[in-house]
Amino acid sequence: MDKRHEKLRIPYRKEGESLDYESDAKVEALQEINGELIRVGNVDIRETTQSTLVLENPKIRIQTNIGDTLKLRSQQDLSSFIRRRHAVTRILNAESAIPSLINYFEPLTCPHPQYLQPEPTDSDLDAYNRYDKDGELSFSLNRQQRDAFSKLWSYGPLSLLQGPPGTGKTSFIASFIHYALSQGAQSILLASQSHEAVNNAAEKVIELCQHSNLPLDVVRFGAEGMVSEKLHPYHSSSILQNYRDLFRSEMRVRISAMNRNLGLPNKFVERWFDIEYQLKRLNREIERLTTKLNKNEISEANNNPLIARINQRLERFKKIASEKFGLSCHG
Incomplete structure (x- = not known):
């Protein structure tokens, strides 16, 4: 237990695929205690590795003996569960788009095709x-x-x-x-x-x-690292990035207009803007993901989704550096 920051570090093994939450995801740890599933802490995604789970503000009731089980649930998971529960309830109450939907799964009451x-x-x-x-x-x-x-x-x-x-x-x-x-x-x-x-x-x-x-x-949704190369331009994050780029291009014009009061060369201001809002931002993201990858004490094969995200950002960095600045990047 890290008393200064109220963090608990737990060696763990996960069933199924490795953890692949975004760094800003809100994830809570749940544990069944006396027949009740309760929240026992929040997961620190930035410090958690593939071998050590880091919990913030852990509850005193948490059980951390060998063999004890924790369930992780992100805010997105919870929202998805609530939506699915509402959908199933609507179907059972005959309130779905097809009111008699449930009857199609009953051999004795299955309606004739329309x-x-x-x-x-x-x-x-x-x-x-x-x-x-x-x-x-x-x-x-x-x-x-x-x-x-x-x-x-x-x-x-x-x-x-x-x-x-x-x-x-x-x-x-x-x-x-x-x-x-x-x-x-x-x-x-x-x-x-x-x-x-x-x-x-x-x-x-x-x-x-x-x-x-x-x-x-x-629009392709899902884990970014699981999307094929041909579909990357259609992934939700890429589409959002295009809108951000459009916004930044408009901001670039505004900053150039403000530069008249500063008296700096327009070329210098435009170049600074491109570096700050494109290359520097991508570089920070690459460094963050690389640090997360280096902390993981598991085989490279289990880090495929994380590696794919790093490679995608590296390719974007190289493309921008080449097309906008005429720079050739290696490594």
């Missing part, structure tokens, strides 16, 4: 044929996939598609989403338990939309 819209024609689905550089057909929805596509599109409001690995589900999903967009769909949520599955399907949707010149707005 006819929603005409089936796509074979000509419509031929639009998803792909050809190699020699003009040979490399991909096409087969008859079974076309029949499934038609049923899912024409009947609802709930559908289930099942298929073993290697049967083209990712290409099917991408084609289905593209077709829905081409028919006027406004909002589509693509979700999976696997980051890789979302990455693959989203990349194919983007490819299809680019090939057919269909406008598309994509």
Whole structure:
């Protein structure tokens, strides 16, 4: 126990993936004591490593014997849990967008499918044929996939598609989403338990939309380190960064205007602004993440998400340094 700062350092082992919270995340530690799950402290994310858990203001009731279990819950986790609980309650109370949704999971009360819209024609689905550089057909929805596509599109409001690995589900999903967009769909949520599955399907949707010149707005949510390189520009953090860059570019103009009273060379002020608000900010973030990585006393393989975040910021640093300042960065 660090009495000066009221911090408790606990050697620990985590089941599943390594911790990957953002440095400013609010995470609380919970423990079941006498049958009740209570908060026993707040996690200091900046000081916590992959082998030592650091708790701020730990409760005196906390149990830290070998084998004792702690549950970590971020504010985001709690918000997600509350939203899911409200959603399930609405479904059970028949208040969901589909009031009878729960009946579709009861064999004895399952409603008949509703006819929603005409089936796509074979000509419509031929639009998803792909050809190699020699003009040979490399991909096409087969008859079974076309029949499934038609049923899912024409009947609802709930559908289930099942298929073993290697049967083209990712290409099917991408084609289905593209077709829905081409028919006027406004909002589509693509979700999976696997980051890789979302990455693959989203990349194919983007490819299809680019090939057919269909406008598309994509926002990729999830852990930044788990997002594929092709989807980095579409990640929520990248989109927010673009807005920040726009704001800073406008601020740059304002600072240049204020410089008239200072009498400094405009080129100098503009260069200072770019360094301070772009390179210096990124450098601080890289140093913070690198320090966090160096504190982790585990194998590099378990630090993949953290390493990916560092590499992404390094690439952005090099790109800005090269494009704005003509500098070549190594290492």
